[in-house]
Amino acid sequence: MATYYVDSNHTGVANSGAGDGSLSDPFVGINDVATYATLAAADVVSIAENSVFYLDDGSEFNLDTNITSGVHCLYKCTVEGGDWLKKPVIYAAKRYDNNASYNWVSSGINNEWYLTSPTGTNPSVVEPKSGTVDGYYRGSSCNDNNSAKEQRATDTASGNDQVIESMSALCWGYGAGAVTSLGYNTIWFKPEDGKTPNDYEILLSNNDRVLNSNRAGYDFQDLIFSHGNSENVRGRQNDTRIFIRCGLVNADFTCIDTGSTQSAMINKFYSCLFSQSHRVSAMNHAIGGVDLYNCVAHNIHITVLNSGSLTNTINFKNNIVIDGESGITDINSNTTFNEANNIFYQRHNAANDASKILRYVTDSSDWATSSATTIPKSLSTSTVLSQQALRNPSIVKSYIHDWKKCDFRLLENSPAIGAGLAISDVPTDGYGELFSITNPNIGMYAGNGLVKYGEQSDNCVIISTNEQKDSVSIKLDAGQNINVKTFPELRADESVSGSIGGGSIGTVVGGGESQGFVKNTKNYTVTLILTKSATNDLVRVEVD
Numbered sequence: 001m002a003t004y005y006v007d008s009n010h011t012g013v014a015n016s017g018a019g020d021g022s023l024s025d026p027f028v029g030i031n032d033v034a035t036y037a038t039l040a041a042a043d044v045v046s047i048a049e050n051s052v053f054y055l056d057d058g059s060e061f062n063l064d065t066n067i068t069s070g071v072h073c074l075y076k077c078t079v080e081g082g083d084w085l086k087k088p089v090i091y092a093a094k095r096y097d098n099n100a101s102y103n104w105v106s107s108g109i110n111n112e113w114y115l116t117s118p119t120g121t122n123p124s125v126v127e128p129k130s131g132t133v134d135g136y137y138r139g140s141s142c143n144d145n146n147s148a149k150e151q152r153a154t155d156t157a158s159g160n161d162q163v164i165e166s167m168s169a170l171c172w173g174y175g176a177g178a179v180t181s182l183g184y185n186t187i188w189f190k191p192e193d194g195k196t197p198n199d200y201e202i203l204l205s206n207n208d209r210v211l212n213s214n215r216a217g218y219d220f221q222d223l224i225f226s227h228g229n230s231e232n233v234r235g236r237q238n239d240t241r242i243f244i245r246c247g248l249v250n251a252d253f254t255c256i257d258t259g260s261t262q263s264a265m266i267n268k269f270y271s272c273l274f275s276q277s278h279r280v281s282a283m284n285h286a287i288g289g290v291d292l293y294n295c296v297a298h299n300i301h302i303t304v305l306n307s308g309s310l311t312n313t314i315n316f317k318n319n320i321v322i323d324g325e326s327g328i329t330d331i332n333s334n335t336t337f338n339e340a341n342n343i344f345y346q347r348h349n350a351a352n353d354a355s356k357i358l359r360y361v362t363d364s365s366d367w368a369t370s371s372a373t374t375i376p377k378s379l380s381t382s383t384v385l386s387q388q389a390l391r392n393p394s395i396v397k398s399y400i401h402d403w404k405k406c407d408f409r410l411l412e413n414s415p416a417i418g419a420g421l422a423i424s425d426v427p428t429d430g431y432g433e434l435f436s437i438t439n440p441n442i443g444m445y446a447g448n449g450l451v452k453y454g455e456q457s458d459n460c461v462i463i464s465t466n467e468q469k470d471s472v473s474i475k476l477d478a479g480q481n482i483n484v485k486t487f488p489e490l491r492a493d494e495s496v497s498g499s500i501g502g503g504s505i506g507t508v509v510g511g512g513e514s515q516g517f518v519k520n521t522k523n524y525t526v527t528l529i530l531t532k533s534a535t536n537d538l539v540r541v542e543v544d
Helices: 032-034
Strands: 003-006 044-047 051-053 073-077 089-091 102-106 115-116 130-131 136-140 171-173 186-191 202-205 211-212 218-221 224-225 231-235 241-244 247-260 267-271 273-282 289-293 296-305 311-315 320-322 327-332 335-342 360-361 395-397 409-412 458-464 473-477 481-487 496-500 503-509 515-519 526-532 539-543
Touching: 003 032, 130 247, 224 231, 247 267, 247 289, 296 311, 320 458, 458 526, 481 503, 481 526, 526 539
Parallel strands: 003 044, 044 073, 051 089, 073 218, 089 224, 211 231, 218 241, 224 247, 231 247, 241 267, 247 273, 267 289, 273 296, 289 311, 296 320, 296 327, 311 335, 327 360
Antiparallel strands: 102 115, 115 186, 130 136, 130 202, 171 186, 395 409, 458 539, 473 526, 481 515, 481 539, 496 503, 496 526, 503 515
């Protein structure tokens, strides 16, 4: 058994600056392991916290050695069960802000900028398919159920796509510009007034996937896979592959694409996060299976899809499905779908469009159009009668477009507490703490993750509640500007309004929004009171 170390922030001296994989001189690239080491059974690849890896155009995370017997090789974060925001991240994307290989040039139109080479010529960038701006996801294949903000811009109007040279702030696109007419296609971006593209983190991807391997003998722990376009992880190996406390996020089509002609192919996910994708598990199109236990599926279009022609099994237990876009399942008769003790909550647009309710589709039924008896088991019963009766899992906060702003720990009144099935394969939660062996929680977190209503950040002015509530008094100095944020994002009929000196200043945060601004235009100090309307969810309000 050998241990190889990787730290993207280390300056190595061996192997052309890549390091030698020792603790004192770790590898610096995620693929340096496959390049400079030969992995064997029971080996460990230990990756430092805060490591970030950007895969070049068309490249993927490689598993070079086929380990056909013995204990699996484990890729893991050096700190087990640590802070999710410090976990190593493998991006199938390139960073275009503050990148010395490129230059941003103002077009002079609508405050939009385009990317060039350092000398101002064609940068020869491959067309990105999806990306994030400061974590906010914008993909190219989003359908009409998604907002226009999730589209990339092009030179001509197409569906919900915005148009280059008339984009809204923080939108990006790919083209030549109809007016600017560069003569070549490149990346465009519109910053907010007074800023440039280099004031943001701009991650754009044209890669199909992060991990694509049929190599056997590998497991993964405490890692983040992000920005795959076809999928983040493709599994074709002839054995079981286990992911523990991993995040599979910002995948334009699916987090997992599995399938094999070998019945031994099973991908297992324990205490994992899936966020901002069209699918969690898609096209499980051959013999094999997927286990999803104690996971969170956040802002997923359809959680489980199977359109395969061969038999397979999906085990789906103790999961929270929240803020989705369409539904839970779309499976056919070749699928054995074992589900129990999950919590399914409303689509994030359910409150303002009664026709867009959470769907549950099989060969013979569609939850959205048939009787209550076809509704899947929420918690341990099947008694849910309507979309509005779905149980709120009562997590700390959910932000629809950026998983890093979410907190999936449970509030003290959550129906997910103690409502799960005991699953021996999943002893620990998202922090590495032990689940109850008899009555575990549903979701990613055990009892240590519970949060009391009053346990809020220092800048909280209205603690989590669904009742109408006034804030504490907020003093604004002359000319002071504050940002007002809600957690989670408000639904269509909800709002936060404000008053100064007893006089209304109107809506500060409107329906479907999560932030707004208040500025004191007076030359003296004033007192602001914020009022949150009654809300469907537990909502808190913060200022900074």
